[in-house]
Amino acid sequence: MVHPNPPAQGWMPSRRHLIASAGAALAAPWIGAQAQGRIAGGKPITLVVSYPPGGGADLMARTIAPKLEAALGQTVVVENKAGASGQLAASHVARAAADGSVLLLDASSFAVNPSLFPRLPYDTATAFTPLAVLATFPNVLVCTPSFEAKDVKDVIRLAKAKPLNYASSGNGSAQHLAGALFEQRAGVDLTHVAYRGGGPAMNDVMGGQVPLFFANVASSLGHIKAGKLRPLAVTSRLRARSLPDVPTMAEAGVSGYEVLEWNPILAPAGLPADAKATLVAGIRKALDDAEVLGRIRQLGGDVFADASQQSAGQFIAAQQALWAKVIRDRNITTG
Known part of the structure:
Protein backbone atom coordinates (compact mmCIF):
# COMPACT_ATOMS: atom_id res chain seq x y z
CA MET A 1 0.00 0.00 0.00
CA VAL A 2 1.37 3.45 -0.95
CA HIS A 3 1.46 5.94 1.92
CA PRO A 4 -0.63 9.04 1.03
CA ASN A 5 2.06 11.26 2.48
CA PRO A 6 5.33 9.37 2.05
CA PRO A 7 8.16 10.40 4.38
CA ALA A 8 11.01 12.33 2.95
CA GLN A 9 13.96 10.36 1.56
CA GLY A 10 16.37 9.43 4.33
CA TRP A 11 13.73 9.74 7.06
CA MET A 12 14.40 7.63 10.13
CA PRO A 13 11.62 6.68 12.62
CA SER A 14 11.83 8.31 16.02
CA ARG A 15 12.06 6.31 19.26
CA ARG A 16 8.47 7.35 20.06
CA HIS A 17 7.27 6.06 16.67
CA LEU A 18 9.03 2.72 17.16
CA ILE A 19 7.52 2.25 20.63
CA ALA A 20 4.03 3.14 19.38
CA SER A 21 4.32 0.73 16.46
CA ALA A 22 5.56 -2.08 18.69
CA GLY A 23 2.73 -1.45 21.16
CA ALA A 24 0.15 -1.58 18.38
CA ALA A 25 1.60 -4.82 17.07
CA LEU A 26 1.49 -6.42 20.52
CA ALA A 27 -2.04 -5.16 21.23
CA ALA A 28 -3.53 -6.35 17.93
CA PRO A 29 -3.64 -10.09 18.79
CA TRP A 30 -5.08 -9.32 22.26
CA ILE A 31 -7.81 -7.09 20.79
CA GLY A 32 -8.58 -9.78 18.22
CA ALA A 33 -8.86 -12.42 20.94
CA GLN A 34 -11.16 -10.20 22.97
CA ALA A 35 -13.41 -9.60 19.96
CA GLN A 36 -13.52 -13.33 19.20
CA GLY A 37 -14.45 -14.13 22.82
CA ARG A 38 -17.39 -11.74 22.86
CA ILE A 39 -20.92 -12.93 22.20
CA ALA A 40 -22.37 -12.03 18.78
CA GLY A 41 -19.46 -9.74 18.05
CA GLY A 42 -20.07 -7.70 21.19
CA LYS A 43 -23.60 -6.49 20.40
CA PRO A 44 -26.06 -6.14 23.33
CA ILE A 45 -27.48 -9.35 24.79
CA THR A 46 -31.23 -9.39 25.42
CA LEU A 47 -32.45 -11.43 28.37
CA VAL A 48 -36.08 -12.17 27.51
CA VAL A 49 -38.16 -12.79 30.66
CA SER A 50 -41.28 -14.92 30.31
CA TYR A 51 -43.29 -13.17 33.03
CA PRO A 52 -44.26 -9.57 33.91
CA PRO A 53 -42.12 -7.08 35.86
CA GLY A 54 -42.13 -7.65 39.61
CA GLY A 55 -42.51 -11.44 39.53
CA GLY A 56 -39.95 -14.01 40.58
CA ALA A 57 -38.45 -14.52 37.10
CA ASP A 58 -38.17 -10.77 36.59
CA LEU A 59 -36.47 -10.32 39.97
CA MET A 60 -33.90 -12.96 39.05
CA ALA A 61 -33.28 -11.35 35.67
CA ARG A 62 -32.71 -7.89 37.13
CA THR A 63 -30.52 -9.32 39.89
CA ILE A 64 -28.20 -11.20 37.55
CA ALA A 65 -28.20 -8.90 34.48
CA PRO A 66 -25.68 -6.30 35.75
CA LYS A 67 -23.33 -9.02 37.04
CA LEU A 68 -23.55 -10.94 33.76
CA GLU A 69 -22.87 -7.70 31.91
CA ALA A 70 -19.71 -7.17 33.96
CA ALA A 71 -18.59 -10.77 33.49
CA LEU A 72 -19.04 -10.72 29.71
CA GLY A 73 -17.91 -7.15 29.13
CA GLN A 74 -20.93 -6.27 27.01
CA THR A 75 -24.40 -4.81 27.54
CA VAL A 76 -27.18 -7.06 28.89
CA VAL A 77 -30.75 -5.78 28.50
CA VAL A 78 -33.82 -7.24 30.28
CA GLU A 79 -36.98 -7.44 28.18
CA ASN A 80 -40.31 -8.77 29.53
CA LYS A 81 -42.49 -10.75 27.11
CA ALA A 82 -45.26 -12.08 29.34
CA GLY A 83 -48.13 -14.22 28.12
CA ALA A 84 -49.47 -17.75 27.64
CA SER A 85 -47.67 -19.20 30.67
CA GLY A 86 -44.27 -18.31 29.24
CA GLN A 87 -44.97 -19.53 25.71
CA LEU A 88 -44.79 -16.05 24.15
CA ALA A 89 -41.23 -15.43 25.36
CA ALA A 90 -40.08 -18.98 24.63
CA SER A 91 -41.45 -18.83 21.09
CA HIS A 92 -39.67 -15.50 20.49
CA VAL A 93 -36.31 -16.87 21.66
CA ALA A 94 -36.72 -20.16 19.76
CA ARG A 95 -36.94 -18.14 16.52
CA ALA A 96 -34.02 -15.83 17.35
CA ALA A 97 -30.55 -16.03 15.82
CA ALA A 98 -28.45 -18.74 17.47
CA ASP A 99 -25.55 -16.43 18.27
CA GLY A 100 -26.20 -15.89 21.99
CA SER A 101 -27.54 -12.35 21.60
CA VAL A 102 -31.08 -13.38 22.64
CA LEU A 103 -31.57 -15.57 25.72
CA LEU A 104 -34.63 -16.83 27.60
CA LEU A 105 -34.97 -16.49 31.36
CA ASP A 106 -37.98 -18.61 32.27
CA ALA A 107 -39.58 -20.25 35.30
CA SER A 108 -40.31 -23.86 36.25
CA SER A 109 -43.39 -23.69 33.99
CA PHE A 110 -40.94 -24.30 31.13
CA ALA A 111 -40.88 -27.99 32.16
CA VAL A 112 -44.63 -28.14 32.79
CA ASN A 113 -46.00 -26.60 29.59
CA PRO A 114 -45.18 -29.52 27.24
CA SER A 115 -47.55 -31.76 29.22
CA LEU A 116 -50.09 -29.13 30.20
CA PHE A 117 -50.77 -27.75 26.71
CA PRO A 118 -51.69 -30.05 23.81
CA ARG A 119 -49.66 -28.00 21.33
CA LEU A 120 -46.79 -25.53 21.76
CA PRO A 121 -45.39 -23.17 19.09
CA TYR A 122 -41.96 -24.78 19.59
CA ASP A 123 -40.44 -28.14 20.53
CA THR A 124 -39.13 -27.85 24.08
CA ALA A 125 -36.70 -30.74 23.59
CA THR A 126 -35.04 -29.45 20.41
CA ALA A 127 -35.60 -25.68 20.13
CA PHE A 128 -33.26 -24.59 22.93
CA THR A 129 -29.74 -24.91 24.29
CA PRO A 130 -29.89 -25.05 28.13
CA LEU A 131 -27.20 -22.85 29.66
CA ALA A 132 -27.95 -22.78 33.38
CA VAL A 133 -30.43 -23.13 36.19
CA LEU A 134 -29.89 -20.04 38.31
CA ALA A 135 -31.58 -20.93 41.58
CA THR A 136 -34.16 -23.17 43.19
CA PHE A 137 -36.92 -22.01 45.54
CA THR A 235 -41.41 -28.72 49.80
CA SER A 236 -37.63 -29.06 49.39
CA ARG A 237 -35.42 -31.95 50.53
CA LEU A 238 -33.54 -29.64 52.90
CA ARG A 239 -35.01 -27.12 55.31
CA ALA A 240 -35.27 -23.55 54.05
CA ARG A 241 -32.75 -21.08 55.50
CA SER A 242 -35.54 -18.56 56.00
CA LEU A 243 -37.73 -21.12 57.85
CA PRO A 244 -35.23 -23.25 59.80
CA ASP A 245 -37.81 -24.54 62.29
CA VAL A 246 -40.23 -25.79 59.62
CA PRO A 247 -39.77 -29.48 58.68
CA THR A 248 -39.42 -30.80 55.15
CA MET A 249 -42.20 -32.97 53.72
CA ALA A 250 -40.02 -36.04 54.23
CA GLU A 251 -39.49 -35.12 57.88
CA ALA A 252 -43.23 -34.54 58.18
CA GLY A 253 -44.00 -38.03 56.90
CA VAL A 254 -44.41 -37.67 53.11
CA SER A 255 -41.51 -39.43 51.39
CA GLY A 256 -40.46 -38.88 47.80
CA TYR A 257 -41.93 -35.38 47.73
CA GLU A 258 -40.04 -32.43 46.33
CA VAL A 259 -41.42 -29.33 44.61
CA LEU A 260 -39.10 -26.55 43.56
CA GLU A 261 -39.63 -23.40 41.60
CA TRP A 262 -36.57 -22.52 39.52
CA ASN A 263 -35.30 -20.21 36.83
CA PRO A 264 -33.43 -21.51 33.78
CA ILE A 265 -31.53 -19.55 31.14
CA LEU A 266 -31.69 -20.99 27.63
CA ALA A 267 -30.41 -19.98 24.20
CA PRO A 268 -31.83 -20.95 20.81
CA ALA A 269 -30.81 -24.35 19.46
CA GLY A 270 -27.65 -24.38 17.37
CA LEU A 271 -25.63 -22.09 19.64
CA PRO A 272 -21.91 -22.54 18.81
CA ALA A 273 -19.89 -24.37 21.47
CA ASP A 274 -17.56 -21.43 22.11
CA ALA A 275 -20.47 -19.03 22.64
CA LYS A 276 -22.11 -21.52 25.00
CA ALA A 277 -18.89 -21.87 27.01
CA THR A 278 -18.51 -18.10 27.27
CA LEU A 279 -22.11 -17.60 28.40
CA VAL A 280 -22.01 -20.43 30.95
CA ALA A 281 -18.75 -19.07 32.41
CA GLY A 282 -20.28 -15.60 32.62
CA ILE A 283 -23.41 -16.89 34.36
CA ARG A 284 -21.31 -18.89 36.84
CA LYS A 285 -19.28 -15.80 37.64
CA ALA A 286 -22.44 -13.75 38.15
CA LEU A 287 -23.87 -16.38 40.52
CA ASP A 288 -20.65 -16.33 42.55
CA ASP A 289 -21.19 -12.64 43.31
CA ALA A 290 -21.98 -12.06 47.01
CA GLU A 291 -24.76 -9.59 46.20
CA VAL A 292 -26.49 -12.09 43.90
CA LEU A 293 -26.14 -14.91 46.44
CA GLY A 294 -27.52 -12.68 49.21
CA ARG A 295 -30.51 -11.66 47.10
CA ILE A 296 -31.36 -15.26 46.21
CA ARG A 297 -31.20 -16.29 49.86
CA GLN A 298 -33.28 -13.27 50.84
CA LEU A 299 -35.97 -14.58 48.47
CA GLY A 300 -35.84 -17.97 50.23
CA GLY A 301 -33.84 -19.83 47.61
CA ASP A 302 -30.43 -21.32 46.91
CA VAL A 303 -28.10 -21.11 43.95
CA PHE A 304 -28.42 -24.22 41.75
CA ALA A 305 -26.50 -27.04 43.42
CA ASP A 306 -24.25 -27.78 40.42
CA ALA A 307 -21.92 -24.79 40.18
CA SER A 308 -20.47 -26.08 36.90
CA GLN A 309 -23.98 -26.10 35.35
CA GLN A 310 -23.09 -29.33 33.54
CA SER A 311 -26.26 -30.98 34.85
CA ALA A 312 -28.64 -28.08 34.07
CA GLY A 313 -30.02 -29.80 30.98
CA GLN A 314 -30.54 -33.08 32.84
CA PHE A 315 -32.29 -31.26 35.69
CA ILE A 316 -34.72 -29.61 33.28
CA ALA A 317 -35.42 -32.93 31.55
CA ALA A 318 -36.02 -34.67 34.90
CA GLN A 319 -38.45 -31.94 35.97
CA GLN A 320 -40.29 -32.30 32.68
CA ALA A 321 -40.63 -36.07 33.21
CA LEU A 322 -41.83 -35.61 36.82
CA TRP A 323 -44.61 -33.19 35.94
CA ALA A 324 -45.63 -35.11 32.83
CA LYS A 325 -46.44 -38.09 35.04
CA VAL A 326 -48.28 -36.00 37.66
CA ILE A 327 -50.33 -34.18 35.01
CA ARG A 328 -51.20 -37.43 33.26
CA ASP A 329 -52.00 -39.39 36.44
CA ARG A 330 -54.09 -36.60 37.98
CA ASN A 331 -55.74 -35.62 34.68
CA ILE A 332 -54.75 -31.96 35.13
CA THR A 333 -55.82 -29.45 32.48
CA THR A 334 -55.75 -25.67 32.15
CA GLY A 335 -59.54 -25.55 31.85
Whole structure:
Protein backbone atom coordinates (compact mmCIF):
# COMPACT_ATOMS: atom_id res chain seq x y z
CA MET A 1 0.00 0.00 0.00
CA VAL A 2 1.37 3.45 -0.95
CA HIS A 3 1.46 5.94 1.92
CA PRO A 4 -0.63 9.04 1.03
CA ASN A 5 2.06 11.26 2.48
CA PRO A 6 5.33 9.37 2.05
CA PRO A 7 8.16 10.40 4.38
CA ALA A 8 11.01 12.33 2.95
CA GLN A 9 13.96 10.36 1.56
CA GLY A 10 16.37 9.43 4.33
CA TRP A 11 13.73 9.74 7.06
CA MET A 12 14.40 7.63 10.13
CA PRO A 13 11.62 6.68 12.62
CA SER A 14 11.83 8.31 16.02
CA ARG A 15 12.06 6.31 19.26
CA ARG A 16 8.47 7.35 20.06
CA HIS A 17 7.27 6.06 16.67
CA LEU A 18 9.03 2.72 17.16
CA ILE A 19 7.52 2.25 20.63
CA ALA A 20 4.03 3.14 19.38
CA SER A 21 4.32 0.73 16.46
CA ALA A 22 5.56 -2.08 18.69
CA GLY A 23 2.73 -1.45 21.16
CA ALA A 24 0.15 -1.58 18.38
CA ALA A 25 1.60 -4.82 17.07
CA LEU A 26 1.49 -6.42 20.52
CA ALA A 27 -2.04 -5.16 21.23
CA ALA A 28 -3.53 -6.35 17.93
CA PRO A 29 -3.64 -10.09 18.79
CA TRP A 30 -5.08 -9.32 22.26
CA ILE A 31 -7.81 -7.09 20.79
CA GLY A 32 -8.58 -9.78 18.22
CA ALA A 33 -8.86 -12.42 20.94
CA GLN A 34 -11.16 -10.20 22.97
CA ALA A 35 -13.41 -9.60 19.96
CA GLN A 36 -13.52 -13.33 19.20
CA GLY A 37 -14.45 -14.13 22.82
CA ARG A 38 -17.39 -11.74 22.86
CA ILE A 39 -20.92 -12.93 22.20
CA ALA A 40 -22.37 -12.03 18.78
CA GLY A 41 -19.46 -9.74 18.05
CA GLY A 42 -20.07 -7.70 21.19
CA LYS A 43 -23.60 -6.49 20.40
CA PRO A 44 -26.06 -6.14 23.33
CA ILE A 45 -27.48 -9.35 24.79
CA THR A 46 -31.23 -9.39 25.42
CA LEU A 47 -32.45 -11.43 28.37
CA VAL A 48 -36.08 -12.17 27.51
CA VAL A 49 -38.16 -12.79 30.66
CA SER A 50 -41.28 -14.92 30.31
CA TYR A 51 -43.29 -13.17 33.03
CA PRO A 52 -44.26 -9.57 33.91
CA PRO A 53 -42.12 -7.08 35.86
CA GLY A 54 -42.13 -7.65 39.61
CA GLY A 55 -42.51 -11.44 39.53
CA GLY A 56 -39.95 -14.01 40.58
CA ALA A 57 -38.45 -14.52 37.10
CA ASP A 58 -38.17 -10.77 36.59
CA LEU A 59 -36.47 -10.32 39.97
CA MET A 60 -33.90 -12.96 39.05
CA ALA A 61 -33.28 -11.35 35.67
CA ARG A 62 -32.71 -7.89 37.13
CA THR A 63 -30.52 -9.32 39.89
CA ILE A 64 -28.20 -11.20 37.55
CA ALA A 65 -28.20 -8.90 34.48
CA PRO A 66 -25.68 -6.30 35.75
CA LYS A 67 -23.33 -9.02 37.04
CA LEU A 68 -23.55 -10.94 33.76
CA GLU A 69 -22.87 -7.70 31.91
CA ALA A 70 -19.71 -7.17 33.96
CA ALA A 71 -18.59 -10.77 33.49
CA LEU A 72 -19.04 -10.72 29.71
CA GLY A 73 -17.91 -7.15 29.13
CA GLN A 74 -20.93 -6.27 27.01
CA THR A 75 -24.40 -4.81 27.54
CA VAL A 76 -27.18 -7.06 28.89
CA VAL A 77 -30.75 -5.78 28.50
CA VAL A 78 -33.82 -7.24 30.28
CA GLU A 79 -36.98 -7.44 28.18
CA ASN A 80 -40.31 -8.77 29.53
CA LYS A 81 -42.49 -10.75 27.11
CA ALA A 82 -45.26 -12.08 29.34
CA GLY A 83 -48.13 -14.22 28.12
CA ALA A 84 -49.47 -17.75 27.64
CA SER A 85 -47.67 -19.20 30.67
CA GLY A 86 -44.27 -18.31 29.24
CA GLN A 87 -44.97 -19.53 25.71
CA LEU A 88 -44.79 -16.05 24.15
CA ALA A 89 -41.23 -15.43 25.36
CA ALA A 90 -40.08 -18.98 24.63
CA SER A 91 -41.45 -18.83 21.09
CA HIS A 92 -39.67 -15.50 20.49
CA VAL A 93 -36.31 -16.87 21.66
CA ALA A 94 -36.72 -20.16 19.76
CA ARG A 95 -36.94 -18.14 16.52
CA ALA A 96 -34.02 -15.83 17.35
CA ALA A 97 -30.55 -16.03 15.82
CA ALA A 98 -28.45 -18.74 17.47
CA ASP A 99 -25.55 -16.43 18.27
CA GLY A 100 -26.20 -15.89 21.99
CA SER A 101 -27.54 -12.35 21.60
CA VAL A 102 -31.08 -13.38 22.64
CA LEU A 103 -31.57 -15.57 25.72
CA LEU A 104 -34.63 -16.83 27.60
CA LEU A 105 -34.97 -16.49 31.36
CA ASP A 106 -37.98 -18.61 32.27
CA ALA A 107 -39.58 -20.25 35.30
CA SER A 108 -40.31 -23.86 36.25
CA SER A 109 -43.39 -23.69 33.99
CA PHE A 110 -40.94 -24.30 31.13
CA ALA A 111 -40.88 -27.99 32.16
CA VAL A 112 -44.63 -28.14 32.79
CA ASN A 113 -46.00 -26.60 29.59
CA PRO A 114 -45.18 -29.52 27.24
CA SER A 115 -47.55 -31.76 29.22
CA LEU A 116 -50.09 -29.13 30.20
CA PHE A 117 -50.77 -27.75 26.71
CA PRO A 118 -51.69 -30.05 23.81
CA ARG A 119 -49.66 -28.00 21.33
CA LEU A 120 -46.79 -25.53 21.76
CA PRO A 121 -45.39 -23.17 19.09
CA TYR A 122 -41.96 -24.78 19.59
CA ASP A 123 -40.44 -28.14 20.53
CA THR A 124 -39.13 -27.85 24.08
CA ALA A 125 -36.70 -30.74 23.59
CA THR A 126 -35.04 -29.45 20.41
CA ALA A 127 -35.60 -25.68 20.13
CA PHE A 128 -33.26 -24.59 22.93
CA THR A 129 -29.74 -24.91 24.29
CA PRO A 130 -29.89 -25.05 28.13
CA LEU A 131 -27.20 -22.85 29.66
CA ALA A 132 -27.95 -22.78 33.38
CA VAL A 133 -30.43 -23.13 36.19
CA LEU A 134 -29.89 -20.04 38.31
CA ALA A 135 -31.58 -20.93 41.58
CA THR A 136 -34.16 -23.17 43.19
CA PHE A 137 -36.92 -22.01 45.54
CA PRO A 138 -39.05 -24.30 47.73
CA ASN A 139 -42.71 -23.78 48.38
CA VAL A 140 -44.20 -24.08 51.84
CA LEU A 141 -47.49 -25.70 52.81
CA VAL A 142 -49.30 -23.11 54.92
CA CYS A 143 -52.68 -23.09 56.56
CA THR A 144 -55.12 -20.71 58.19
CA PRO A 145 -53.78 -20.09 61.74
CA SER A 146 -56.98 -21.45 63.32
CA PHE A 147 -57.05 -24.61 61.18
CA GLU A 148 -57.37 -27.72 63.34
CA ALA A 149 -54.43 -29.58 61.77
CA LYS A 150 -51.26 -29.02 63.79
CA ASP A 151 -48.91 -30.78 61.36
CA VAL A 152 -48.85 -32.62 58.04
CA LYS A 153 -49.86 -35.93 59.63
CA ASP A 154 -53.02 -34.20 60.87
CA VAL A 155 -53.68 -32.91 57.35
CA ILE A 156 -53.39 -36.45 55.95
CA ARG A 157 -55.64 -37.87 58.67
CA LEU A 158 -58.31 -35.21 58.06
CA ALA A 159 -58.08 -35.56 54.27
CA LYS A 160 -58.60 -39.32 54.47
CA ALA A 161 -61.81 -38.71 56.38
CA LYS A 162 -63.03 -35.94 54.05
CA PRO A 163 -61.27 -34.16 51.14
CA LEU A 164 -59.79 -30.82 52.22
CA ASN A 165 -59.77 -27.70 50.08
CA TYR A 166 -56.52 -26.11 48.96
CA ALA A 167 -56.06 -22.86 47.07
CA SER A 168 -53.83 -22.13 44.07
CA SER A 169 -53.13 -19.28 41.70
CA GLY A 170 -54.85 -21.14 38.84
CA ASN A 171 -55.22 -24.42 36.98
CA GLY A 172 -51.83 -25.85 36.11
CA SER A 173 -49.97 -23.41 38.36
CA ALA A 174 -47.02 -24.39 40.54
CA GLN A 175 -49.32 -24.39 43.59
CA HIS A 176 -51.86 -26.61 41.83
CA LEU A 177 -49.17 -29.11 40.83
CA ALA A 178 -47.68 -29.07 44.34
CA GLY A 179 -51.08 -30.08 45.69
CA ALA A 180 -51.50 -32.78 43.04
CA LEU A 181 -48.12 -34.30 43.89
CA PHE A 182 -49.02 -34.18 47.59
CA GLU A 183 -52.19 -36.15 46.84
CA GLN A 184 -50.15 -38.70 44.93
CA ARG A 185 -47.38 -39.12 47.51
CA ALA A 186 -49.61 -38.92 50.63
CA GLY A 187 -52.39 -41.09 49.23
CA VAL A 188 -55.18 -38.59 49.83
CA ASP A 189 -57.71 -36.60 47.83
CA LEU A 190 -57.85 -32.81 48.08
CA THR A 191 -60.25 -30.38 46.47
CA HIS A 192 -58.49 -27.81 44.30
CA VAL A 193 -59.81 -24.24 44.49
CA ALA A 194 -58.34 -22.17 41.64
CA TYR A 195 -57.94 -18.40 41.96
CA ARG A 196 -56.79 -15.79 39.45
CA GLY A 197 -53.41 -15.19 41.01
CA GLY A 198 -51.47 -16.08 44.14
CA GLY A 199 -52.44 -12.89 45.99
CA PRO A 200 -56.21 -13.56 46.11
CA ALA A 201 -55.56 -17.22 46.98
CA MET A 202 -53.31 -16.29 49.89
CA ASN A 203 -55.76 -13.67 51.13
CA ASP A 204 -58.56 -16.24 51.33
CA VAL A 205 -56.33 -18.69 53.20
CA MET A 206 -55.44 -15.97 55.71
CA GLY A 207 -59.14 -15.14 55.97
CA GLY A 208 -60.13 -18.76 56.59
CA GLN A 209 -62.18 -19.33 53.41
CA VAL A 210 -59.78 -22.08 52.26
CA PRO A 211 -57.56 -23.87 54.81
CA LEU A 212 -54.46 -24.86 52.76
CA PHE A 213 -52.08 -23.30 50.24
CA PHE A 214 -48.71 -24.37 48.79
CA ALA A 215 -47.24 -20.89 48.92
CA ASN A 216 -44.07 -19.37 47.52
CA VAL A 217 -41.67 -18.88 50.43
CA ALA A 218 -40.66 -15.35 49.41
CA SER A 219 -44.24 -14.06 49.09
CA SER A 220 -45.55 -15.78 52.23
CA LEU A 221 -42.62 -15.24 54.60
CA GLY A 222 -43.84 -11.87 55.91
CA HIS A 223 -47.33 -13.27 56.59
CA ILE A 224 -45.83 -16.29 58.36
CA LYS A 225 -43.72 -14.06 60.62
CA ALA A 226 -46.77 -11.89 61.31
CA GLY A 227 -48.78 -14.95 62.38
CA LYS A 228 -51.29 -14.61 59.52
CA LEU A 229 -50.26 -17.97 58.05
CA ARG A 230 -49.00 -21.09 59.83
CA PRO A 231 -46.30 -23.14 58.07
CA LEU A 232 -46.58 -26.94 58.13
CA ALA A 233 -43.74 -28.12 55.86
CA VAL A 234 -41.42 -26.91 53.13
CA THR A 235 -41.41 -28.72 49.80
CA SER A 236 -37.63 -29.06 49.39
CA ARG A 237 -35.42 -31.95 50.53
CA LEU A 238 -33.54 -29.64 52.90
CA ARG A 239 -35.01 -27.12 55.31
CA ALA A 240 -35.27 -23.55 54.05
CA ARG A 241 -32.75 -21.08 55.50
CA SER A 242 -35.54 -18.56 56.00
CA LEU A 243 -37.73 -21.12 57.85
CA PRO A 244 -35.23 -23.25 59.80
CA ASP A 245 -37.81 -24.54 62.29
CA VAL A 246 -40.23 -25.79 59.62
CA PRO A 247 -39.77 -29.48 58.68
CA THR A 248 -39.42 -30.80 55.15
CA MET A 249 -42.20 -32.97 53.72
CA ALA A 250 -40.02 -36.04 54.23
CA GLU A 251 -39.49 -35.12 57.88
CA ALA A 252 -43.23 -34.54 58.18
CA GLY A 253 -44.00 -38.03 56.90
CA VAL A 254 -44.41 -37.67 53.11
CA SER A 255 -41.51 -39.43 51.39
CA GLY A 256 -40.46 -38.88 47.80
CA TYR A 257 -41.93 -35.38 47.73
CA GLU A 258 -40.04 -32.43 46.33
CA VAL A 259 -41.42 -29.33 44.61
CA LEU A 260 -39.10 -26.55 43.56
CA GLU A 261 -39.63 -23.40 41.60
CA TRP A 262 -36.57 -22.52 39.52
CA ASN A 263 -35.30 -20.21 36.83
CA PRO A 264 -33.43 -21.51 33.78
CA ILE A 265 -31.53 -19.55 31.14
CA LEU A 266 -31.69 -20.99 27.63
CA ALA A 267 -30.41 -19.98 24.20
CA PRO A 268 -31.83 -20.95 20.81
CA ALA A 269 -30.81 -24.35 19.46
CA GLY A 270 -27.65 -24.38 17.37
CA LEU A 271 -25.63 -22.09 19.64
CA PRO A 272 -21.91 -22.54 18.81
CA ALA A 273 -19.89 -24.37 21.47
CA ASP A 274 -17.56 -21.43 22.11
CA ALA A 275 -20.47 -19.03 22.64
CA LYS A 276 -22.11 -21.52 25.00
CA ALA A 277 -18.89 -21.87 27.01
CA THR A 278 -18.51 -18.10 27.27
CA LEU A 279 -22.11 -17.60 28.40
CA VAL A 280 -22.01 -20.43 30.95
CA ALA A 281 -18.75 -19.07 32.41
CA GLY A 282 -20.28 -15.60 32.62
CA ILE A 283 -23.41 -16.89 34.36
CA ARG A 284 -21.31 -18.89 36.84
CA LYS A 285 -19.28 -15.80 37.64
CA ALA A 286 -22.44 -13.75 38.15
CA LEU A 287 -23.87 -16.38 40.52
CA ASP A 288 -20.65 -16.33 42.55
CA ASP A 289 -21.19 -12.64 43.31
CA ALA A 290 -21.98 -12.06 47.01
CA GLU A 291 -24.76 -9.59 46.20
CA VAL A 292 -26.49 -12.09 43.90
CA LEU A 293 -26.14 -14.91 46.44
CA GLY A 294 -27.52 -12.68 49.21
CA ARG A 295 -30.51 -11.66 47.10
CA ILE A 296 -31.36 -15.26 46.21
CA ARG A 297 -31.20 -16.29 49.86
CA GLN A 298 -33.28 -13.27 50.84
CA LEU A 299 -35.97 -14.58 48.47
CA GLY A 300 -35.84 -17.97 50.23
CA GLY A 301 -33.84 -19.83 47.61
CA ASP A 302 -30.43 -21.32 46.91
CA VAL A 303 -28.10 -21.11 43.95
CA PHE A 304 -28.42 -24.22 41.75
CA ALA A 305 -26.50 -27.04 43.42
CA ASP A 306 -24.25 -27.78 40.42
CA ALA A 307 -21.92 -24.79 40.18
CA SER A 308 -20.47 -26.08 36.90
CA GLN A 309 -23.98 -26.10 35.35
CA GLN A 310 -23.09 -29.33 33.54
CA SER A 311 -26.26 -30.98 34.85
CA ALA A 312 -28.64 -28.08 34.07
CA GLY A 313 -30.02 -29.80 30.98
CA GLN A 314 -30.54 -33.08 32.84
CA PHE A 315 -32.29 -31.26 35.69
CA ILE A 316 -34.72 -29.61 33.28
CA ALA A 317 -35.42 -32.93 31.55
CA ALA A 318 -36.02 -34.67 34.90
CA GLN A 319 -38.45 -31.94 35.97
CA GLN A 320 -40.29 -32.30 32.68
CA ALA A 321 -40.63 -36.07 33.21
CA LEU A 322 -41.83 -35.61 36.82
CA TRP A 323 -44.61 -33.19 35.94
CA ALA A 324 -45.63 -35.11 32.83
CA LYS A 325 -46.44 -38.09 35.04
CA VAL A 326 -48.28 -36.00 37.66
CA ILE A 327 -50.33 -34.18 35.01
CA ARG A 328 -51.20 -37.43 33.26
CA ASP A 329 -52.00 -39.39 36.44
CA ARG A 330 -54.09 -36.60 37.98
CA ASN A 331 -55.74 -35.62 34.68
CA ILE A 332 -54.75 -31.96 35.13
CA THR A 333 -55.82 -29.45 32.48
CA THR A 334 -55.75 -25.67 32.15
CA GLY A 335 -59.54 -25.55 31.85
